Amino acid sequence: MADRFYLTTAIFYPSPSPPLHSLYEAIGADALARYRRMSGADTRFLTGMDEHSAQVERQAAELRTAPQELINGWAAAWRAAFDRFSISYDRFIRTTDADHVRASVEMVRRAMASGDIYKGTYSGWYCIGDNEFKTDAQIVDRRCPDHPTLELQWLEEENYFFRLSAYQERLEALYRDNPSFCEPEHFRREVMGWLREGLRDFSISRAGGTWGIPFPDDPTHRIYVWFDALTNYLTGAGFPDDAEAFARWWPADVHVIGMNITRFHCLYWPAMLMSAGIELPKQVFAHGFMTLRGEKMSKTRGNVVDPEDAIAQFGVDGTRYLVMREIPYDRGGDMTEDGLVRRYNAELAHDLGNLVNRTVSMTARYLASELPALAPGAAADQELQATAAAVVARYHVAMSGLHFDEALAAVLELTAAANGYAESQAPWTLEKRGEAERLGQVLAAMAETCRILGHLVAPFTPTAARALHQQLGTPAPYDERGAGGPALATLLAWGGGAPGPRTTGAAVPLFPRVELPETVG
Numbered sequence: 438m439a440d441r442f443y444l445t446t447a448i449f450y451p452s453p454s455p456p457l458h459s460l461y462e463a464i465g466a467d468a469l470a471r472y473r474r475m476s477g478a479d480t481r482f483l484t485g486m487d488e489h490s491a492q493v494e495r496q497a498a499e500l501r502t503a504p505q506e507l508i509n510g511w512a513a514a515w516r517a518a519f520d521r522f523s524i525s526y527d528r529f530i531r532t533t534d535a536d537h538v539r540a541s542v543e544m545v546r547r548a549m550a551s552g553d554i555y556k557g558t559y560s561g562w563y564c565i566g567d568n569e570f571k572t573d574a575q576i577v578d579r580r581c582p583d584h585p586t587l588e589l590q591w592l593e594e595e596n597y598f599f600r601l602s603a604y605q606e607r608l609e610a611l612y613r614d615n616p617s618f619c620e621p622e623h624f625r626r627e628v629m630g631w632l633r634e635g636l637r638d639f640s641i642s643r644a645g646g647t648w649g650i651p652f653p654d655d656p657t658h659r660i661y662v663w664f665d666a667l668t669n670y671l672t673g674a675g676f677p678d679d680a681e682a683f684a685r686w687w688p689a690d691v692h693v694i695g696m697n698i699t700r701f702h703c704l705y706w707p708a709m710l711m712s713a714g715i716e717l718p719k720q721v722f723a724h725g726f727m728t729l730r731g732e733k734m735s736k737t738r739g740n741v742v743d744p745e746d747a748i749a750q751f752g753v754d755g756t757r758y759l760v761m762r763e764i765p766y767d768r769g770g771d772m773t774e775d776g777l778v779r780r781y782n783a784e785l786a787h788d789l790g791n792l793v794n795r796t797v798s799m800t801a802r803y804l805a806s807e808l809p810a811l812a813p814g815a816a817a818d819q820e821l822q823a824t825a826a827a828v829v830a831r832y833h834v835a836m837s838g839l840h841f842d843e844a845l846a847a848v849l850e851l852t853a854a855a856n857g858y859a860e861s862q863a864p865w866t867l868e869k870r871g872e873a874e875r876l877g878q879v880l881a882a883m884a885e886t887c888r889i890l891g892h893l894v895a896p897f898t899p900t901a902a903r904a905l906h907q908q909l910g911t912p913a914p915y916d917e918r919g920a921g922g923p924a925l926a927t928l929l930a931w932g933g934g935a936p937g938p939r940t941t942g943a944a945v946p947l948f949p950r951v952e953l954p955e956t957v958g
């Protein structure tokens with residue numbers, strides 16, 4: 438395990454508050470950040486907002502306010518929502534931050550020094566939804582497929598270009614030598630296709646605007662999107678002011694992004710870094726999108742799930758768990774409201790919640806809350822222990838690969854095994870028969886499984902995991918961000934936490950059942 442880990446989300450496209458599908462990206466990255474911290478790595482987690490969008494300028498004009506005023510309010514709302522969802526970022530970067538402005542200018546200057554920037558005329562169909570010119574192949578029915586309600590605009594202007602075409606061979610070599618630079622493979626294949634088509638230079642400035650970072654040596658231009666937005670990953674590591682921090686945190690271990698921006702992160706970004714003489718990040722990981730009843734969620738489609746509604750129904754931890762479990766991070770997937778309710782009730786309220794609840798309740802009832810030391814057990818106990826070890830091994834593989842749904846599937850397998858163990862060992866019968874020693878061992882083994890489960894779900898349901906450990910009498914050794922405890926490897930071993938006798942707490946349901954709404958999706 439490396440002793441430091443630097444991960445980022447994409448910086449988000451500005452809006453008054455985050456929709457659930459933006460939080461989906463942040464929740465996955467947060468689960469990874471927490472997992473790395475719990476594993477003992479000094480972890481830095483960067484997220485934030487891409488503020489220099491034409492949309493901000495337009496909206497501010499409509500509202501008769503300054504773009505900076507408008508974006509200050511939006512950024513505050515996003516940050517508050519991230520805090521509410523327990524997103525444990527180390528910095529919420531804003532592209533209007535002064536150090537970021539210096540970083541972007543420095544990146545343009547380095548590209549200039551490398552001879553990679555020239556002035557040219559650009560023309561083409563432009564989508565104001567994602568701020569990019571569209572190639573013929575990207576246009577469907579004369580529209581941008583991602584923004585079908587917006588008219589494409591024909592734009593022609595003189596601006597500065599980055600010589601991406603000069604990096605064709607170096608990028609081919611990058612993917613030949615290190616294919617996992619872009620994961621997962623199904624998105625990499627798309628990137629490889631673009632690379633084979635041949636790289637085109639891209640425009641990096643816009644003339645005439647006032648909202649954006651002034652282009653170095655030419656204040657009639659503003660830096661356009663890429664040298665502004667992508668550079669945030671460097672700023673967040675200390676570039677260009679803090680050489681010591683930068684040496685510690687760069688290169689990033691993983692950029693977590695949405696699948697719609699692989700072109701920029703997997704082709705533009707490495708070329709920009711090569712041009713600047715900066716080491717490449719170790720990996721770009723693209724996640725799929727969540728759809729609702731088969732439709733991509735977007736404001737223009739009007740089917741955005743309000744994160745507050747989700748919290749009202751499932752709680753913060755319940756929502757975090759559901760989106761990570763229901764929708765495979767690497768592929769994306771569909772959800773329906775009744776599907777979420779059923780899953781919440783089956784997996785959290787019933788399987789995991791009941792397991793913990795009955796373990797703690799029976800310990801209170803039968804043992805006056807005094808749990809004996811974990812003893813080398815009977816065959817059934819050893820079987821449960823072996824399942825725990827197998828599940829933990831699978832969990833680590835899944836977490837390292839950002840397969841969060843698989844990590845949680847492994848968690849549920851251990852939960853089911855422990856519930857099965859409870860049924861077969863029947864502590865209530867042992868109680869009636871007066872088999873006190875065996876009763877203590879069975880409850881100790883159930884509690885030990887719950888303790889391990891608590892650590893496994895902690896990256897997803899940090900608050901409930903803390904409550905779970907409190908009830909078991911094994912308070913979590915981590916701080917609220919998952920840092921500071923002994924490394925996870927120790928805690929996930931059978932008997933690795935608190936094998937000795939201890940007093941358990943009061944049993945309080947961790948995940949109260951949710952009723953199915955009368956009208957469901």
Ligand SMILES: [Zn+2]
Nearest residue numbers: 564566581584
């Ligand atoms: Zn678009």
